[in-house]
Amino acid sequence: MTRLPRRGARENPGNRFERLRLEADAEFLEAVRASGEELPAAATQLIADASRSLLSHNDSPDVPFDSSLNPYRGCEHGCIYCYARPTHEYLGYSLGLDFETKILFKPEAAALLRKALASPRWRPQVVAIGGVTDPYQPAEQRLRITRQCLEVFAEFRNPVTVVTKSALVVRDADLLAALAAHGAALVFVSITSLDRELQRRLEPRASPPEQRLEAVRRLCAAGVPVGVLLAPVIPGLNDHEIPRIVERAAAAGACAVRHVMLRLPHGLADLFERWLEQHYPERKAKIWSRIRAVRGGRASDPRFHSRMRGEGVFAEQVEQLLALACRRAGLAQSRAPLSSAAFRRPSDPQLGLFG
Numbered sequence: 001m002t003r004l005p006r007r008g009a010r011e012n013p014g015n016r017f018e019r020l021r022l023e024a025d026a027e028f029l030e031a032v033r034a035s036g037e038e039l040p041a042a043a044t045q046l047i048a049d050a051s052r053s054l055l056s057h058n059d060s061p062d063v064p065f066d067s068s069l070n071p072y073r074g075c076e077h078g079c080i081y082c083y084a085r086p087t088h089e090y091l092g093y094s095l096g097l098d099f100e101t102k103i104l105f106k107p108e109a110a111a112l113l114r115k116a117l118a119s120p121r122w123r124p125q126v127v128a129i130g131g132v133t134d135p136y137q138p139a140e141q142r143l144r145i146t147r148q149c150l151e152v153f154a155e156f157r158n159p160v161t162v163v164t165k166s167a168l169v170v171r172d173a174d175l176l177a178a179l180a181a182h183g184a185a186l187v188f189v190s191i192t193s194l195d196r197e198l199q200r201r202l203e204p205r206a207s208p209p210e211q212r213l214e215a216v217r218r219l220c221a222a223g224v225p226v227g228v229l230l231a232p233v234i235p236g237l238n239d240h241e242i243p244r245i246v247e248r249a250a251a252a253g254a255c256a257v258r259h260v261m262l263r264l265p266h267g268l269a270d271l272f273e274r275w276l277e278q279h280y281p282e283r284k285a286k287i288w289s290r291i292r293a294v295r296g297g298r299a300s301d302p303r304f305h306s307r308m309r310g311e312g313v314f315a316e317q318v319e320q321l322l323a324l325a326c327r328r329a330g331l332a333q334s335r336a337p338l339s340s341a342a343f344r345r346p347s348d349p350q351l352g353l354f355g
Helices: 026-035 085-091 097-101 109-118 145-156 167-180 196-202 209-221 239-252 268-279 284-293 313-329 349-354
Strands: 045-048 067-069 102-105 127-129 160-164 185-190 226-233 256-261
Touching (some): 085 097, 085 268, 097 102, 109 145, 167 185, 185 209, 226 239, 256 313, 284 313
Parallel strands (some): 226 256
């Protein structure tokens, strides 16, 4: 099948919850391939999400937060490895091209967030923004939903962490700095590779690595604590870059570096395997073997404590390499928790009418 330009996936695999699916005409695709032409790029569709709740809650010991919000479902960055791809199947879509072209956005996110934080039932705590899909994907440039949510967090002084692989996060340095002044903000910029060609293949519509490092520098200069997230580490493909990424992160002013091991739940394993065959056929066997080695012979391991880091010899080597690189760079692999001490509920203007 001819590769769609600047998309991560080449296809729409069947939805695991659906019994019927559409297949492209094989003769047509072969004719396009023979002509040397490319299929037109699939257009991005923005779809309003009418959800009436915003915050999600979890009790996972693998993540340092209990609450999170995601302004978008699906992600136009098109990262081929994204563990969130299978979540699109719950919406009736495919984890392939659908995930990166059918983007659901939450227009009422800020209003829903304000209502949640104003409730007397709300217990001030860290909220993670972007734990599933990127809050600064291309649609955010125009829709500004993430910024609207940050305005609410700054109003209430509720602590937030942000994870992104987009340099657009710098746009909101003013709000993040206001929260950071109360120990209530932390940004993690995700960097997968410094190799521009590899990064472009893995994450076709995400910011280039140099722009992400510049984002780290600019946020630090604004007084916002920033860490770098090595995510995902793909054994046999980008793990050798760990020392260099740590070195560049430290030079940019990062306060910590963490990592997440690649995991390929559900149909994502087949999608990623076909991506390897397309881009790195000569290395596929080695990479695939190591991926399975850190997952106990599988492509994914959902168990707590293992799913983020993996297990076995190669997983241990990655942790040792990262720890050594951080020591040499004078970086931590974690930092002090954020504070909710400054949380406040702004006065309701209507209360002034009653003196």
